[in-house]
Amino acid sequence: MKFTLKIWRQKNTNTAGKFVDYQISDVNSDMSFLEMMDVLNDELVRKGEEPVVFDHDCREGICGMCSMYINGRAHGPKRATTTCQLYMRNFSDGETITIEPWRASSFPVLRDLSVDRSSFDNIIQAGGFISVNTGQAQDANSTPVNKEDADLSMDAAACIGCGACVAACKNASAMLFVSAKVSQFALLPQGQSERSERVLAMVNTMEEEGFGSCTNTGACEAECPKEISISNIARLNRDFLAASIMK
Amino acid sequence: MLDSRIPEGPLEEKWTKHKSSIKLVNPANKRKIDVLVIGTGLAGGSAAATLGELGYNVKVFCFQDSPRRAHSIAAQGGINAAKNYKNDGDSVHRLFYDTIKGGDFRAREANVHRLAEVSVDIIDQCVAQGVPFAREYGGLLDNRSFGGSQVSRTFYARGQTGQQLLLGAYSALERQVGLGNVKQYTRHEMVEIVNIDGKARGIIARNLINGKLEKFFGHAVVLATGGYGNVFFLSTNAMGSNVTASWKAYKKGAFFGNPCFTQIHPTCVPVTGSYQSKLTLMSESLRNDGRVWVPKKKEDCKKRPQDIAEEDRDYYLERKYPSFGNLAPRDIASRAAKEACDDGRGVGVSGLAVYLDFADAINRLGKSVVEARYGNLFDMYEHITNENPYEMPMRIYPAVHYTMGGTWVDYNLMTTVPGLYAIGEANFSDHGANRLGASALMQGLADGYFVLPYTIGNYLADEIFTKPISTDHPAFLEAENEVKDRYNKLISIKGKRTVDDFHKELGKVMWDYCGMARDKEGLEKARELIKQIRKEFWSDVNVPGGVDEMNPELDKAGRVADFIELGELMVVDALNRNESCGGHFRTEYQDAGEAKRNDNDYAYVAAWEFNGIDADPVLHKEELKFENIKLAVRSYK
Numbered sequence: 001m002k003f004t005l006k007i008w009r010q011k012n013t014n015t016a017g018k019f020v021d022y023q024i025s026d027v028n029s030d031m032s033f034l035e036m037m038d039v040l041n042d043e044l045v046r047k048g049e050e051p052v053v054f055d056h057d058c059r060e061g062i063c064g065m066c067s068m069y070i071n072g073r074a075h076g077p078k079r080a081t082t083t084c085q086l087y088m089r090n091f092s093d094g095e096t097i098t099i100e101p102w103r104a105s106s107f108p109v110l111r112d113l114s115v116d117r118s119s120f121d122n123i124i125q126a127g128g129f130i131s132v133n134t135g136q137a138q139d140a141n142s143t144p145v146n147k148e149d150a151d152l153s154m155d156a157a158a159c160i161g162c163g164a165c166v167a168a169c170k171n172a173s174a175m176l177f178v179s180a181k182v183s184q185f186a187l188l189p190q191g192q193s194e195r196s197e198r199v200l201a202m203v204n205t206m207e208e209e210g211f212g213s214c215t216n217t218g219a220c221e222a223e224c225p226k227e228i229s230i231s232n233i234a235r236l237n238r239d240f241l242a243a244s245i246m247k
Numbered sequence: 248m249l250d251s252r253i254p255e256g257p258l259e260e261k262w263t264k265h266k267s268s269i270k271l272v273n274p275a276n277k278r279k280i281d282v283l284v285i286g287t288g289l290a291g292g293s294a295a296a297t298l299g300e301l302g303y304n305v306k307v308f309c310f311q312d313s314p315r316r317a318h319s320i321a322a323q324g325g326i327n328a329a330k331n332y333k334n335d336g337d338s339v340h341r342l343f344y345d346t347i348k349g350g351d352f353r354a355r356e357a358n359v360h361r362l363a364e365v366s367v368d369i370i371d372q373c374v375a376q377g378v379p380f381a382r383e384y385g386g387l388l389d390n391r392s393f394g395g396s397q398v399s400r401t402f403y404a405r406g407q408t409g410q411q412l413l414l415g416a417y418s419a420l421e422r423q424v425g426l427g428n429v430k431q432y433t434r435h436e437m438v439e440i441v442n443i444d445g446k447a448r449g450i451i452a453r454n455l456i457n458g459k460l461e462k463f464f465g466h467a468v469v470l471a472t473g474g475y476g477n478v479f480f481l482s483t484n485a486m487g488s489n490v491t492a493s494w495k496a497y498k499k500g501a502f503f504g505n506p507c508f509t510q511i512h513p514t515c516v517p518v519t520g521s522y523q524s525k526l527t528l529m530s531e532s533l534r535n536d537g538r539v540w541v542p543k544k545k546e547d548c549k550k551r552p553q554d555i556a557e558e559d560r561d562y563y564l565e566r567k568y569p570s571f572g573n574l575a576p577r578d579i580a581s582r583a584a585k586e587a588c589d590d591g592r593g594v595g596v597s598g599l600a601v602y603l604d605f606a607d608a609i610n611r612l613g614k615s616v617v618e619a620r621y622g623n624l625f626d627m628y629e630h631i632t633n634e635n636p637y638e639m640p641m642r643i644y645p646a647v648h649y650t651m652g653g654t655w656v657d658y659n660l661m662t663t664v665p666g667l668y669a670i671g672e673a674n675f676s677d678h679g680a681n682r683l684g685a686s687a688l689m690q691g692l693a694d695g696y697f698v699l700p701y702t703i704g705n706y707l708a709d710e711i712f713t714k715p716i717s718t719d720h721p722a723f724l725e726a727e728n729e730v731k732d733r734y735n736k737l738i739s740i741k742g743k744r745t746v747d748d749f750h751k752e753l754g755k756v757m758w759d760y761c762g763m764a765r766d767k768e769g770l771e772k773a774r775e776l777i778k779q780i781r782k783e784f785w786s787d788v789n790v791p792g793g794v795d796e797m798n799p800e801l802d803k804a805g806r807v808a809d810f811i812e813l814g815e816l817m818v819v820d821a822l823n824r825n826e827s828c829g830g831h832f833r834t835e836y837q838d839a840g841e842a843k844r845n846d847n848d849y850a851y852v853a854a855w856e857f858n859g860i861d862a863d864p865v866l867h868k869e870e871l872k873f874e875n876i877k878l879a880v881r882s883y884k
């Protein structure tokens with residue numbers, strides 16, 4: 001297979017970037033998208049050019065490190081799939097593929113396709129936890145958890161924190177990310193005592209970090225590689241309202 | 248002889264007694280003590296969080312953009328604990344015994360017993376943090392059985408156990424960051440360790456965003472930097488997993504234990520082409536219902552599996568190991584797959600694959616049950632291979648997965664450099680020559696939550712009068728200069744071959760000669776080849792870009808340079824160990840294909856001391872004493 005790649009190149013956060021076109025041929029349809037990028041980089045290095053910087057680590061769709069905006073979609077064309085799990089058979093021979101970084105002011109570009117997502121860590125620091133020091137826990141089976149709630153909690157906890165929801169949203173809102181964490185704990189008995197504080201603190205920090213507000217477009221859910229449901233956002237809104245009234 | 252500082256007394260009481268006799272640091276003094284934790288996986292994340300809770304000043308480092316992305320995130324199957332919630336006869340002793348036996352009697356009894364003891368606390372802690380483990384309809388925690396064990400003691404969270412445990416540790420860590428007890432440095436790679444007056448006192452880290460070198464002082468340094476499976480280039484590890492931190496420690500005096508003990512996991516998606524960048528693990532849980540086979544006749548290998556009659560199939564694990572069958576431990580299952588393929592009976596285009604077949608399970612249980620159990624794994628397989636495992640048997644082949652070897656530590660998890668600790672996969676301690684499924688997560692969290700935070704106090708209690716040392720101290724400056732020179736050298740070579748060229752070449756040598764089967768002749772050859780690779784690397788590598796900028800190729804070059812040196816040490820260790828045990832199979836030492844241990848001469852940990860880059864490393868032995876378990880042939884027949 002052959003492709004024209006239109007790739008965003010940017011030296012660092014403080015310089016302007018631009019698209020650069022590259023031709024790549026002899027691509028095997030069983031290659032993963034990132035392996036195709038490896039091959040491109042290998043060619044660039046051999047030609048004495050600088051390779052394209054992109055984030056990746058596990059290449060199994062679980063670490064949340066990879067983050068490419070491909071042909072106008074976060075993580076590319078395939079549903080419920082991270083960039084690293086895309087295969088070239090998901091594209092058609094001869095196609096032009098446009099590759100950009102996540103675009104959001106809260107995710108500044110570091111270089112080329114790599115962005116800074118530390119704002120997500122800051123949101124978790126504000127309240128994305130249950131306050132229990134090591135060694136303070138009681139026996140794990142002393143509090144049974146209804147299986148249905150446990151399963152819903154797990155659905156929410158499956159978020160990999162990649163930021164596709166932010167990249168997909170026209171407001172660059174982080175609501176899906178925040179609501180997934182809020183829901184994971186709101187659905188468990190262990191999460192109850194800090195439930196109100198948590199939602200207030202996390203939402204406040206989200207706003208401070210400059211993420212936009214949610215206008216229910218649903219783009220986040222559609223692009224989420226882990227299919228995190230926007231029903232979590234509804235749960236967050238209920239909790240947020242209740243906590244704000246109580247305050 | 249190395250002193251492992253195992254406490255006196257009966258096995259069951261060692262840890263409790265030791266804990267109560269460990270020196271304590273009072274809270275006011277803890278605030279004056281700096282601890283550097285390198286790594287934010289299960290081991291480092293849990294240790295940094297707990298040390299922060301205890302009141303130490305902690306700085307934590309990782310090379311990814313967030314602590315939550317450490318490679319522990321990728322663990323699928325589960326975590327063991329001797330809770331005996333299933334009432335199937337499990338106990339601390341049984342978990343201890345299984346781990347020692349699984350490790351082919353090459354692990355330290357006292358450490359493993361402690362691991363089994365604290366395993367139960369881990370589950371309590373994680374549940375309290377909100378880790379959504381799988382539950383039964385009654386609301387209690389569910390368990391399953393996992394490779395190489397006959398009881399159900401594995402706790403799991405769908406196929407994402409590592410992710411959920413890591414997110415638990417990460418949230419505990421972020422809470423401490425928010426409280427100001429821990430400062431986190433992401434996209435920072437530790438590239439040198441600084442010793443002063445014989446003690447570990449700090450590190451040099453490269454800021455991966457701007458390439459700047461940064462110096463950090465610590466009263467103690469904890470390495471939690473994971474395993475070194477990527478020395479083989481292809482493995483189930485993440486792309487960035489590396490040995491650099493452990494290797495720098497080795498070169499600064501920390502002995503390296505059993506470097507040749509690597510685990511090759513039997514169920515991975517086979518290699519398809521030279522562009523391949525990593526191998527994907529298919530969870531071991533698949534072997535609970537899948538049956539492994541190859542054709543009996545070579546001429547059948549190219550046929551479609553459906554067209555091969557039942558009587559022409561060789562279910563070789565069931566045949567060879569009737570009592571464990573498809574659940575035989577990893578090293579044994581991997582070697583059996585290799586034998587079948589070496590015998591010319593492998594399948595797939597390369598002939599380097601065996602079938603993992605669910606047809607019987609689907610007939611017996613129905614497709615929906617199989618889907619409920621393994622749906623996400625089947626999807627993942629289909630994603631990668633474009634084949635539907637409900638209709639076609641999966642093709643699998645062994646791949647490098649885990650490294651039992653690592654930095655040598657004593658009972659307190661301290662290395663041979665005072666003040667330098669190693670935890671999690673980075674140390675060598677608990678799995679002997681083969682790790683059982685679901686026990687790496689257990690060990691990482693045991694070390695990080697429940698062992699290191701206590702044992703480190705014993706050392707730090709004597710450090711309360713040590714004032715923070717300025718990072719302008721000559722030892723820091725010297726280390727910084729060494730690192731600078733090294734990076735400048737890498738950039739200035741401007742040779743013809745890429746970093747990956749060298750990494751792939753090294754990987755192939757390691758796989759061919761120091762992989763699933765090893766022999767003297769091959770290992771000696773490998774050693775020469777690796778020396779050659781090292782020479783060529785330092786004269787012909789091409790690293791683009793500059794030093795003072797974000798430059799992943801340069802980061803990779805630094806890691807590969809260390810892998811090359813490590814590769815040689817692994818070969819030296821494999822040559823030294825004239826026996827077969829666990830993952831280390833020397834073809835000269837076998838009984839009709841089964842590993843033949845030599846307990847008289849090799850019941851020891853080989854701890855290697857660096858002695859100069861061109862000199863032979865020095866071997867130190869830690870005798871393994873088995874006082875509670877009788878050494879036996881490890882049979883799964």
Ligand SMILES: Cc1cc2nc3c(=O)[nH]c(=O)nc-3n(C[C@H](O)[C@H](O)[C@H](O)COP(=O)(O)OP(=O)(O)OC[C@H]3O[C@@H](n4cnc5c(N)ncnc54)[C@H](O)[C@@H]3O)c2cc1C
Nearest residue numbers: 286287288289290310319324325437473671672685687688
């Ligand atoms: C695909 C897969 C599946 C697995 N499944 C299971 C399972 O089901 N059950 C089980 O028990 N085990 C499993 N394992 C093994 C287990 O996941 C690992 O052994 C364990 O998670 C390692 O944890 P760790 O904390 O020691 O290291 P890691 O999680 O690898 O963390 C290493 C940390 O060190 C940092 N680091 C490394 N080098 C440097 C440096 N030079 N400078 C700064 N930071 C550095 C990294 O950024 C990272 O934060 C699996 C492993 C793999 C690969």
Ligand code: FES
Nearest residue numbers: 057059064066084
């Ligand atoms: S690289 Fe880990 S999710 Fe893509």
